[in-house]
Amino acid sequence: MxxxxxxxxxxxRIDLDSFDSDLFLKLKAESGKITECIACGSCTSSCSAGxxxxxxxxxxxxxxxxxxxxxxxxxxxxCMLCGKCTLVCPRGINTREIILSINxxxxxxxx
Amino acid sequence: xxxxxxxxxxxxxxxxxxxxxxxxxRNVILIEKEQELGxxxxxxxxxxxxxxxxxxxxxxxxxxxxxxxxxxxxxITSIEKREDSNFFAQLNSGETIKCSSVIFxxxxxxxxxxxxxxxxxxxxxxxxxxxxxxxxxxxxxxxGKDAPKRIGFVHCVGSRDxxxxxxxxxxxxxxTAVKQAIELKQLYPFAEIFCFYMDLRMYGRGYExxxxxxxxxxxxxxxxxxxxxxxxxxxxxxxxxxxxxxxSRPLKITLDWVVLMAGxxxxxxxxxxxxxxxxxxxxxGFIDSVDxxxxxxxxxxxxxxxxxxASGPKTLPExxxxxxxxxxxxxxxxxxIKNG
Ligand code: SF4
Ligand code: SF4
Ligand code: SF4
Numbered sequence: 507m508x509x510x511x512x513x514x515x516x517x518x519r520i521d522l523d524s525f526d527s528d529l530f531l532k533l534k535a536e537s538g539k540i541t542e543c544i545a546c547g548s549c550t551s552s553c554s555a556g557x558x559x560x561x562x563x564x565x566x567x568x569x570x571x572x573x574x575x576x577x578x579x580x581x582x583x584x585c586m587l588c589g590k591c592t593l594v595c596p597r598g599i600n601t602r603e604i605i606l607s608i609n610x611x612x613x614x615x616x617x
Numbered sequence: 618x619x620x621x622x623x624x625x626x627x628x629x630x631x632x633x634x635x636x637x638x639x640x641x642x643r644n645v646i647l648i649e650k651e652q653e654l655g656x657x658x659x660x661x662x663x664x665x666x667x668x669x670x671x672x673x674x675x676x677x678x679x680x681x682x683x684x685x686x687x688x689x690x691x692x693i694t695s696i697e698k699r700e701d702s703n704f705f706a707q708l709n710s711g712e713t714i715k716c717s718s719v720i721f722x723x724x725x726x727x728x729x730x731x732x733x734x735x736x737x738x739x740x741x742x743x744x745x746x747x748x749x750x751x752x753x754x755x756x757x758x759x760x761g762k763d764a765p766k767r768i769g770f771v772h773c774v775g776s777r778d779x780x781x782x783x784x785x786x787x788x789x790x791x792x793t794a795v796k797q798a799i800e801l802k803q804l805y806p807f808a809e810i811f812c813f814y815m816d817l818r819m820y821g822r823g824y825e826x827x828x829x830x831x832x833x834x835x836x837x838x839x840x841x842x843x844x845x846x847x848x849x850x851x852x853x854x855x856x857x858x859x860x861x862x863x864x865s866r867p868l869k870i871t872l873d874w875v876v877l878m879a880g881x882x883x884x885x886x887x888x889x890x891x892x893x894x895x896x897x898x899x900x901x902g903f904i905d906s907v908d909x910x911x912x913x914x915x916x917x918x919x920x921x922x923x924x925x926x927a928s929g930p931k932t933l934p935e936x937x938x939x940x941x942x943x944x945x946x947x948x949x950x951x952x953x954i955k956n957g
Contacts, residue, residue, distance in 0.1 A: 520861050522811075522870035542832045545841065545863050568863050571838070597829075 525573030529611055533570065536607055542597045543567055549591035549601050559584030563591050563601050566608070579612060620644040620686065621951055623706060623716040625693065625887075628656020630925020630936045631722030632678040637944030639683040643951065646714055647682070648691040654679055656724055662754035664933060665789075665796040666823040674933065688712075696893050702920060702954060717954060718920045718947055719894075721904055722940075723887050725926040728775025728783070728879040736774065736877055741849045743872075746774075746879045747790065750797055764805045765873035769857050770794040771844045772814040776880030785901055787880030788930040791818045794878050795831050802835040810837045811870065813844050813859050821932065842868065847875060881930040894918055903929045914943040920954075922947055 533540050549563040550556055561584045569578035582605050591601040609615075620643075624635045627649030635647045653659065654675070661671035688708070696706040696719070706714045730738035730746050738744050745753075753759060760768070772794055776787040791814065798810045817839065819825045831837040842859040849855055854871050861868040883902030891898055897905040897917045904923040907915045914922050924943040925936045 518866055520864060520866045520868040522868065538833060541836055541838075542829060565864070568861075572861065572864060572866075572868075574864075 520572045520574070522572070526575060527573055529575050529608070530570050530573070532611065533567075533604060533607055537600060537604060539597065539599045540567060540571075540604060543599060544597060546596060548594040548596060552590045552594045553585075554588065554590065555584045555586055561585050563605070567604065570608070579608065582608060618646065618686075618712055619715045620646040621716060622646070622718050622720060622947060623648070623704065623714055624685075624720045624722055625890075626656070626722035626724055626925075626927070627651070627654040627687065627689075628722065628724050628925065629658060629674070629678060629933060630724065630927070630940050631656075631720070632682060633937050633940035634720055634722055634924050634943050634947075635685040636678070636681040636683055637941050638947055639685050641944070641948045643948070645685045646688065646716065647685050648688045648693070648708070650690065650692040652690050654687065654689070657727070658933070660748055660755070661751050663796075663800070665792045666821070666827050668796075693890060696890055698894060698918065698920065704920065718922065718950055720922045720924055720943065720947065721887070721890075721896075721916075721927045722924050723884050723927045725881045725930065726884045726886075728781070728787075728882050730774055730877045730879045732781055733774055733778075733877075735846045736771065736844070736875075737847050737849065737855070738877055741847070741853075741855055743849075743853060743855050744847060744875045744877065746877045747793055747797065748879065750801075750876050754797075754800060759804045760801065760874055765808050767809045767811070767870070767872045768798075768801055768805075768874045768876065769844075769870065769872045770798055770810070770812045770876045770878060771847075771857075772812065772817075772878050773843065774877040774879050775882060777815065783880065783882055783901065785930070786818060788818065788820075789932060790878035790880055791816075792821065792824045792827065794876075795819075795824075795827050795837070797876065798837045799827070799831055799835050802837065810835070811872075812837060812839045813842060813857070814839060815841070815843050840868065881926065884927070894921055896921060901929075903927065912946075914939060914946050920950065922950075 547564050553561050555561040560581050562581045566578045566581045585605050589602040622638050622645045624631045624647045635645045639645050658671045664671050691708050693706045698704050704716050704719050794812055819828050842862045844859045846858050847855055855875050856871050859868050885902055899905050904927050906913045907917055914924050916923055924940050
């Protein structure tokens with residue numbers, strides 16, 4: 507193919523008409539609380555790993571809800587499972603457990 | 618006709634103020650431009666946060682009017698305050714009213730949603746307003762017999778928006794959206810419902826609980842971002858575009874119905890009366906209080922009072938409580954002028 511010096515980039519738009527909701531629905535079935543997040547960011551700000559890595563739990567569940575699972579998983583890769591985020595969440599979401607579940611989903615250990 | 622007090626407006630604020638002043642054995646005249654008392658809540662089905670029927674509230678308010686003289690289908694064509702502190706109001710019916718004090722319970726106007734052209738209200742059949750939805754609830758129609766699959770609520774329509782000259786928050790629409798979203802979910806349990814908001818202002822008692830219930834029990838989804846445009850597909854479905862600001866991405870969704878949360882703006886229809894009395898209005902068109910903390914219901918003109926949403930957006934319990942305090946202030950004023 508002729509190299510024109512540019513390529514088409516894929517859409518970054520969130521399209522709620524066609525998206526992969528499998529992981530979100532499974533997490534919801536497991537812990538209904540996931541729908542109660544108010545995106546306050548307490549989890550992210552309390553996270554020690556987040557200071558040095560991309561770890562961001564708030565954005566992780568938001569992206570999973572929007573079907574952007576591949577991007578979401580990048581945001582918990584540095585998690586040490588310390589559980590600080592669970593301590594601070596004002597909606598009582600068991601964030602650490604959800605991170606474990608996401609890991610298990612990707613390792614196909616469960617679900 | 619002569620009376621101690623003339624109350625302009627027969628909505629919740631006017632009715633409650635009139636009935637409380639009559640309790641002090643004052644002659645109260647209440648005028649309402651429509652043929653029925655009630656104002657905006659006449660169109661409402663159930664009230665937040667507990668779902669009390671609006672008709673119950675109207676009924677109670679009407680029943681407690683006591684000796685108040687009610688004039689329906691009446692409005693003032695001109696009004697003046699004379700040297701002797703008396704007010705003379707000329708009505709459309711030809712009648713003149715003489716009274717010692719005047720209360721503006723003139724309420725608010727719902728933002729005409731068609732002014733926000735990019736949302737297509739009045740053009741697209743499936744774009745309706747909060748008030749339209751209430752009327753449908755009241756008639757028992759909901760959104761029709763075919764269960765909708767996806768419904769969106771657009772917050773802040775006509776509020777917090779310099780483009781339409783209304784900077785303020787209407788205060789009631791966030792909680793109304795949550796209430797209506799829950800009601801729709803109760804009618805259509807399989808529908809997916811989305812609320813597009815900038816901030817969720819759940820300030821009242823029980824409001825945050827309702828929000829939590831909307832998230833957990835009814836699975837209503839909240840997307841932070843102001844809707845930029847709505848368009849219509851050939852099939853009649855509507856496409857909403859917004860930024861998902863928490864994900865920093867543009868977002869698109871096709872919906873069966875969109876409900877616009879039209880906000881509260883000032884009722885400019887009475888500006889000629891405020892001009893004739895030299896009443897001070899704010900830039901937003903609402904009537905200014907002489908002291909916004911301790912004398913919220915007194916205006917810059919002695920003997921002229923304001924109550925309810927005529928001085929800014931208020932919830933119904935706030936309106937009712939303020940009406941009672943207005944009645945006290947008016948009674949004090951009448952005592953003062955009588956005793957010199
Ligand atoms: S459990 Fe993971 S995400 Fe939560 S605070 Fe600890 S390191 Fe951060
Ligand atoms: S702390 Fe809890 S409510 Fe706040 S963003 Fe994190 S998960 Fe959501
Ligand atoms: S109450 Fe909510 S929807 Fe209404 S104007 Fe304020 S922020 Fe917007």
